[in-house]
Amino acid sequence: MDDPNKVWPTGLTVGESEELHRNIIQGTQIFGMIAALAHLLAYIYSPWLK
Amino acid sequence: MIYGKLWLVVKPSVGVPLFLGACAVGSFSVHFALLTNTTWVKAFLNGNTKTVMAEGSAAGAPAAPAAKK
Numbered sequence: 032m033d034d035p036n037k038v039w040p041t042g043l044t045v046g047e048s049e050e051l052h053r054n055i056i057q058g059t060q061i062f063g064m065i066a067a068l069a070h071l072l073a074y075i076y077s078p079w080l081k
Numbered sequence: 082m083i084y085g086k087l088w089l090v091v092k093p094s095v096g097v098p099l100f101l102g103a104c105a106v107g108s109f110s111v112h113f114a115l116l117t118n119t120t121w122v123k124a125f126l127n128g129n130t131k132t133v134m135a136e137g138s139a140a141g142a143p144a145a146p147a148a149k150k
Contacts, residue, residue: 038086038089041088043088043093047088048085048088048089051088051097052082052085052088053082053085055097055100056082062104077119077121079119
């Protein structure tokens with residue numbers, strides 16, 4: 032149980048934590064790209080800055 | 082990636098749903114604000130362009146609401 036690599040309070044290793052964070056960052060980027068596309072389509076449909 | 086060690090402090094079973102929930106709440110409120118503060122979203126949802134036959138207006142073509150503020 033007392034693996035020296037595990038870090039508390041969560042008990043993950045640094046590698047696990049960074050792996051999770053890398054995936055969260057990628058997911059957020061994909062969400063961002065979809066949102067950018069949606070904004071482009073919305074602007075084409077109804078330009079709100081004109 | 083500067084916050085890579087976040088998950089050593091924040092439990093993923095708490096942090097991940099919290100993060101996704103915040104995104105969902107944010108997204109919902111932005112869409113709701115648009116729905117209540119614009120006319121074109123409601124018109125779009127109502128399929129407004131379909132009422133052309135009912136009104137029989139001269140325009141005919143389902144043009145996008147260009148000048149609508």
